[in-house]
Amino acid sequence: MRILVIEDDEAAAGYLAKGLGESGYVVDRAATGPDGLAMAVTESYDLIIADRMLPGIDGLLVVEALRKKGDNTPVLFLSALGQVDERVRGLKAGGDDYLVKPYAFAELLARVEALIRRKSGRAEETVLKVADLEMDLLARRVTRAGTEIPLQPREFRLLEYLMRHAGQVVTRTMLLEHVWDYHFDPQTNVIDVHVSRLRQKIDKTFTSPLLHTVRGAGYCLRAPE
Amino acid sequence: MRILVIEDDEAAAGYLAKGLGESGYVVDRAATGPDGLAMAVTESYDLIIADRMLPGIDGLLVVEALRKKGDNTPVLFLSALGQVDERVRGLKAGGDDYLVKPYAFAELLARVEALIRRKSGRAEETVLKVADLEMDLLARRVTRAGTEIPLQPREFRLLEYLMRHAGQVVTRTMLLEHVWDYHFDPQTNVIDVHVSRLRQKIDKTFTSPLLHTVRGAGYCLRAPE
DNA sequence: CCTCGATCACCAGGATGCGCATGGGGGCGA
DNA sequence: TCGCCCCCATGCGCATCCTGGTGATCGAGG
Incomplete structure (x- = not known):
């Protein structure tokens, strides 16, 4: 190229x-x-x-x-x-x-x-969507129900990974590998902290939460029934 | 397909x-x-x-x-x-x-x-099925007859093991090895307790039980005739 | 048919450990 | 140098899991 x-x-x-x-x-x-x-x-x-x-x-x-x-x-x-x-x-x-x-x-x-x-004629997936939560990868903007939500870079990567695996349980190890590029256990609660912050932003002010914790397994981003 | x-x-x-x-x-x-x-x-x-x-x-x-x-x-x-x-x-x-x-x-x-x-979303072998009981390994969700059943981590592992050996008799030793990672006899009734709990959730509200006890041998998850 | 022993089911209390929130420090870029 | 973002550590709350006890059920032998 x-x-x-x-x-x-x-x-x-x-x-x-x-x-x-x-x-x-x-x-x-x-x-x-x-x-x-x-x-x-x-x-x-x-x-x-x-x-x-x-x-x-x-x-x-x-x-x-x-x-x-x-x-x-x-x-x-x-x-x-x-x-x-x-x-x-x-x-x-x-x-x-x-x-x-x-x-x-x-x-x-x-x-x-x-x-x-x-x-080169390839279709491009530039917008991820889960329920009323949308992420524009090009513009680097996230909105829920139309209102924009400012995210930090790491929060953005985290949410992107969760949205790409919506409906699936995402383990801590997966997050460390793909969001932090760690290939070992940092022995800290980095993930907890960022998940917590992300939750505050995308779920706090809304009625139905999208980001669920699966105890003993990890997290799961899922649209309500 | x-x-x-x-x-x-x-x-x-x-x-x-x-x-x-x-x-x-x-x-x-x-x-x-x-x-x-x-x-x-x-x-x-x-x-x-x-x-x-x-x-x-x-x-x-x-x-x-x-x-x-x-x-x-x-x-x-x-x-x-x-x-x-x-x-x-x-x-x-x-x-x-x-x-x-x-x-x-x-x-x-x-x-x-x-x-x-x-x-199809890299979904290989992610759903186990016995009669009307289904387990989605990726989403970590269990449903029977369409209604979702929330399970605790240990209950989930237990049911997963039983479903993977559906129709076979599963001994207590096998469960201790593969669900609890115990390689000795804990001399307690941990298994009984969890089997009981699991039974409550997957069989209690339904007509035909799937989880049978085989006296003197262990348990068996089997679809009714 | 009855009795007795063994196995199993269920309940409730308590301790462990997980996950969450918050505040402070360090590093990096402006 | 300043400000921002990221990471780390502590404390708390709660769900979860284990433990012990009791009642129920089953099977065999008298």
Whole structure:
């Protein structure tokens, strides 16, 4: 999988190249709009990541030129908060996406993978759902009955794992393996604490609890009958 | 379990249908790619077996079209093309497995079962059943005649062991070994107590008892005649 | 048929251990 | 440096499990 990064800021470009490289992508870099456009048309990329603000040119123009040539490579825009206008928003429908700086790298990676998968015709599961509890993996948002619930990163991972195994009992060992990446018993009550906190957020203010403890076994996220 | 076979060769398709039918699957057949695609989208199958070489169309295209519609039914490709890159192309296009002709039917059956198991939530051997009593090992839920029965951890282990040995007489020593992990005689009536409790829960409110005591030998969980 | 011994079922009290909540400290990024 | 998030430790409450005792049931032999 090849990715073209068009970004004038050396540090930002390096950061991207390093992170994406570690995730198994081959990354080419261009520092200016014209350079990027030239590389995009001569080489074949699976994805282009472009800054909005490039020396002397708007990143949007690069993409417009590309599209005129019949190139449909998906583009992910990076832009500062003030630069997000309607034109950029609209691109989302056309197979492209945008991300506001500053961003968490994990989120960028999620979107990159989503775009590449979408392009290659794969259906993407981006929203998990259990009863009235919903999790948007791309936006990293969780809502219950329509109201948003802010979660910490670890809480998010925990809930994601529980939702992916909804209806099943999830043991502590499973959680340690997949949420904490521990492959041993930490001999503490880390899990209890986070489950407790998560419960406060997703169950406390609602009538029917979704997160049940199965004594002697683990936990189970289940929709009420 | 329903399987769709997309295969133009009449003999090969018949061979598949016969073999799979004997293994308990319901098999539908399509002779061309378009036919197969139409059947796949209108009906719901647990697995699709597709030939790579179809009249006028590559089986790959059928799968790609299916995936674009958001259909994730697992697909097993059959092909005379044994090259590695062909295999990779098949898997990339959204196929889930690849089998090269000629093949042993036992191998095909093994792969079919693996794919179906994978799709159905990795639920392999998770439900034990004796008469109208059911135990879901993943969800840790027990139901009799549809109504849920809450069990304590030890009661759960006890019932699980009994259900795994349904119809056999289970001695006290066996229970101590496998349910309590005792390798000696505790000289108490722990077992009696728990069997009693379990009986209350699974037999008390029902007409025909399932858990019988075999005097001088042990216990036996058995469905009524 | 009756008696007696052995086995089994059930009940209730008590101790253990599990799970939950809260507050404080340490590490990491801003 | 500051703030945030994560982890750890303590104490509490309660469910769960075991223990001992008593009554019921079964089987065999007189």
